[in-house]
């Protein structure tokens with residue numbers, strides 16, 4: 001037995017899946033999917049096959065000759081799910097599994113019509129990262145094994161299906177629509193993704209289309225109009241875009257992340273639609289994943305920084321190319337603050353602040369933080385500083401080309417860098433970055449003139465002339481620089497002058513609400529409740545619930561509000577809030 005991913009039962013000594021063909025019938029009434037999947041192996045195989053499943057009902061397993069195969073679903077283990085062990089009778093090129101998903105499938109969120117903007121039709125979407133694909137499809141759920149797939153989804157004909165795959169056409173059949181998709185490029189299973197709902201689209205360029213509920217689609221098209229320019233900037237930095245299309249799906253407000261880099265169809269939170277294109281850096285981030293993460297993928301969650309640290313670096317290079325070095329530095333400064341908060345959160349589990357981590361017995365969702373993002377980013381900046389930008393950029397392009405459509409570990413990264421730029425790892429103090437806790441003493445601090453101007457305020461209320469040209473990032477940096485608890489007079493003055501409580505830009509609103517709560521300025525409480533009722537993005541839920549729970553006067557409110565909205569939150573967000581509210 002050779003298992004090389006602590007989050008999967010996939011065994012290196014067994015058959016490996018090359019592609020799968022899925023047919024699935026989606027039933028909104030029972031919130032289940034009845035499906036059949038054929039897993040096709042790289043080569044005909046016999047013996048034992050272990051697959052990952054979670055909450056699946058396995059009905060039958062057959063081989064390519066139609067012979068029924070013996071199988072056993074083992075008792076589930078915490079967060080890993082249940083091992084499905086199949087005995088392959090003789091050499092067979094494939095197995096066919098008939099199964100049903102559970103209404104509790106952790107990859108799916110089923111939304112009632114009332115939870116959508118239009119209010120008339122239900123909505124269903126998947127989120128497979130980190131290890132939720134197994135609640136949708138029985139498979140080897142590890143990024144080490146990339147797969148191609150075809151999928152045929154049947155669903156009520158008044159709805160529209162989209163998938164992170166190529167569109168192969170739809171036909172209506174009675175009350176049902178059947179929509180076929182194909183993913184010709186091999187992907188790690190966590191990038192398997194689809195959504196079904198009341199959706200409309202607008203073309204942004206020949207290779208970019210935005211999807212959203214009909215009531216939001218024009219606003220989304222306006223917000224993301226610059227995406228083709230972003231792809232152009234990214235291609236000139238990192239090489240050709242390998243996924244043909246870059247479409248965007250605007251998600252319902254309960255989507256737990258800012259975005260999810262599903263290939264060909266990025267999923268984005270609607271909170272980035274502000275009407276002023278001020279938060280589109282999330283698009284740059286998901287686009288950057290087309291190279292870092294989707295093309296060169298971490299072999300397992302222990303090397304997650306290879307996905308996210310590289311993507312933060314790539315995102316800020318795109319920002320720098322399009323908006324200038326100052327904007328990239330502001331973004332890095334904000335990232336540095338968020339990194340310090342993550343370090344505080346892991347004060348009692350400092351091993352989680354390393355870049356190279358050990359995940360045996362650890363739920364990857366439970367230890368999700370910005371450490372792999374922002375510490376990974378800073379590490380790559382340290383290497384860049386050691387070897388110079390030109391040499392680093394050349395190495396990065398070579399790294400991306402070398403490991404294209406592959407899955408790698410931190411050791412693969414080290415070996416490649418050392419071969420290309422001997423001495424670079426030592427010069428950047430790589431050991432301390434990768435295997436040390438917190439930040440090395442040599443870590444650089446991001447600097448920019450605009451950042452200096454904010455720091456010079458020392459938390460004092462700025463004049464409107466100063467803030468007139470501020471970006472959302474500058475507002476967030478300023479609000480987080482105000483010493484807390486801030487005097488009530490300061491909170492009152494800020495709110496009176498800048499109407500912060502009324503802001504609809506959550507990247508400004510939420511840091512303000514957190515400052516107000518931590519300062520005991522409880523006039524904002526109704527607005528806090530409003531945000532927690534309307535939005536399920538963890539970036540906002542976590543600081544708001546943390547601030548409510550930290551203050552004796554609002555602790556009970558945190559529990560009440562959560563009880564009220566927990567069912568509307570995505571399962572991943574629900575789990576996160578439960579952790580925040582758990583008595584320490």
Ligand SMILES: [Zn+2]
Nearest residue numbers: 285289308311
């Ligand atoms: Zn990312």
